[in-house]
Amino acid sequence: MSADSTVDQLDDFVSLERGEIDRRIFADEELFERELDLIFGRAWNFLCHESQIPKAGDFFETPIGRDNVLTVRQRDGGIKALLNTCAHRGNAVCRAEEGNTKAFMCTYHGWTYDLAGNLVGVPNIDSYYKGELDKSKHGMRKVAQLDSYHGFVFATMDPTAPPLTEFLGAAGRMSIDLIAARNVEVLPGIQKFVIDCNWKFAVDNTFDFYHAQITHMSAMSIISGTQDGASDSGGATDSAGQDLNVPAAGSSGLEEIAVIAEYGHAIAGPTASAIASPFVDESWRERPEVQELLGPVGVRVGGHPNIFPNAWISTSGPQVSLRIPISPNKTEVWWFTFADKDATPEQRAKSLWFTNHGFGPAGLFEQEDGENWAQSTLQVHGPGSQQVPQLLSMDLARGKVIKEHDLARIEGTSNEHAQLWLYHSWVQWMKGLGWAALREATTPPDVL
Ligand code: FES
Ligand SMILES: [Fe+2]
Structure with a gap:
C-alpha cells in the first residue's frame, strides 16, 4: 500500500454509518509506522506516577513510540524527561529500566550526563577534541513538553500539542x-x-x-466461588452462554x-x-x-x-x-x-x-x-x-x-x-x- 493510497483510504477504513472497520488497519505495516508518527509521536503519553520517583536521581524509563524516555527526579524536586540516547553515537546512556543514579554515563565511550541531561564529562576532551567540542551543545535531547496531572506524568514529542489538561479534557x-x-x-x-x-x-x-460472559467464563466461575459458573448475579442470555449465569x-x-x-x-x-x-x-x-x-x-x-x-x-x-x-x-x-x-x-x-x-x-x-x-x-x-x-x-x-x-x-x-x-x-x-x-x-x- 503506498503512502498516498493509505491517506486516500483513511475515511473508508471506519464507517460510523455502518459500524464497520476495515481489518487492514490491524495488519498494514505502513499504517503502523504512521500510527507511531501521527498518534504516539503527537499525543500526550503516560510516563509514570510521581510516587515512583520520589528522591533526587530516581528515574523510570517508558517508551513513546520507538523513543525511550527517562523520567528523572531532579535535585530541586522538579522532573525532566530525557531521551535515552547518547548525543555522541546514539548508544543508550542508561541500561536499567528504573533506579537511582547520580549521573548517566554512556557505556560506549564514557560521555556522562547530569540528572538534567547536560553533558558534563567527555573522556580526554582536551587531547582528543582539541578544545573544539562545546559540551553545552550536546546534552541529552528532551521531550517537547512534560507535565503532571495529580501525580500522573505525561509527555508529548509535539511542541505544538495543547497543554496536558486541555488534551485530557473533562x-x-x-x-x-x-x-x-x-x-x-x-x-x-x-x-x-x-x-x-x-x-x-x-x-x-x-x-x-x-465478551465477559463467554471469554471470562472460567475466571468468573472462580470469582463466583463455584466450579460450574453458577452465581446469583444475573444470567447470560446469549444462546452459547445460556444457563451459565455469569455476570455480563x-x-x-x-x-x-x-x-x-x-x-x-x-x-x-x-x-x-x-x-x-x-x-x-x-x-x-x-x-x-x-x-x-x-x-x-x-x-x-x-x-x-x-x-x-x-x-x-x-x-x-x-x-x-x-x-x-x-x-x-x-x-x-x-x-x-x-x-x-x-x-x-x-x-x-x-x-x-x-x-x-x-x-x-x-x-x-x-x-x-x-x-x-x-x-x-x-x-x-x-x-x-x-x-x-x-x-x-x-x-x-x-x-x-x-x-x-x-x-x-x-x-x-x-x-x-x-x-x-x-x-x-x-x-x-x-x-x-x-x-x-x-x-x-x-x-x-x-x-x-
Ligand atoms: S555513544 Fe555514548 S559515548 Fe559514544
Ligand atoms: Fe476481558
Whole structure:
C-alpha cells in the first residue's frame, strides 16, 4: 500500500454509518509506522506516577513510540524527561529500566550526563577534541513538553500539542481522578510482557463488556466461588452462554454508561453500583471530597476509561495498563498497580493478590483476553479473511449523546459506541490534522 493510497483510504477504513472497520488497519505495516508518527509521536503519553520517583536521581524509563524516555527526579524536586540516547553515537546512556543514579554515563565511550541531561564529562576532551567540542551543545535531547496531572506524568514529542489538561479534557481528567482521588502510590514492580496482537485490539477491549460472559467464563466461575459458573448475579442470555449465569453487562441487566470525548478518550462499562462486589471496596466514592472531584457522572463510573491512545485506567485495583505498540502483531503490555498510601500491609497484600490474579501474565482475565486478541490479529493477515469487515454495530444510531457536566455520555444497557468512537478518532489522528481540526473532528455528535 503506498503512502498516498493509505491517506486516500483513511475515511473508508471506519464507517460510523455502518459500524464497520476495515481489518487492514490491524495488519498494514505502513499504517503502523504512521500510527507511531501521527498518534504516539503527537499525543500526550503516560510516563509514570510521581510516587515512583520520589528522591533526587530516581528515574523510570517508558517508551513513546520507538523513543525511550527517562523520567528523572531532579535535585530541586522538579522532573525532566530525557531521551535515552547518547548525543555522541546514539548508544543508550542508561541500561536499567528504573533506579537511582547520580549521573548517566554512556557505556560506549564514557560521555556522562547530569540528572538534567547536560553533558558534563567527555573522556580526554582536551587531547582528543582539541578544545573544539562545546559540551553545552550536546546534552541529552528532551521531550517537547512534560507535565503532571495529580501525580500522573505525561509527555508529548509535539511542541505544538495543547497543554496536558486541555488534551485530557473533562473525560481524561476524570479518568485519572478515579484513581488520584484515593491518595495512592504505585507499588514496586511494574509487570511487563508481550502479547502477539495488534495494540488496538487490546485497547478497544477495555470498552467491551459483551465478551465477559463467554471469554471470562472460567475466571468468573472462580470469582463466583463455584466450579460450574453458577452465581446469583444475573444470567447470560446469549444462546452459547445460556444457563451459565455469569455476570455480563447489558445481557444481565447491569446498568451501563459510555462517556466519549474529544481526541478519542472514552470510558465505558457498568456503573459503580452495578459492579459492587465483596472483592472490590468502593466505599471511597462516598467521601465528600471524592464526590466533589468526580462530579455526578464520575461517581457513577465503574467502567474502564482509556486515555487515548493507549493508557487504560482500571478503576478496580486500581491499576494503569499501557498497551505499547511494538509491531502490527506485537504489543507490550505494562501494569502499574496502585495502593492507598495509608493501606496496611494486609490490605496491600490483598490488593496485590486481586490484581495479580486478574491481570498481568499470571492473571486469568488477561490470559483469556490475550488469546482472543492474538487470534483476532492472526486472522487479519489472510487475504480472504481480511476482506470481512469487523462489526461494531450494536445499538448503532440509537445512542443518544447526553451533553452535561462538560461530558458527553450515552446511557444504555449494551452497546459498542465507545469502540466505534475509538476507531473514528483513530482515523482523524491518522489524517495528520492540526490540533484545532483534530479536536473538532473528534467532538462527539448528538447521536452515535
Ligand atoms: S555513544 Fe555514548 S559515548 Fe559514544
Ligand atoms: Fe476481558
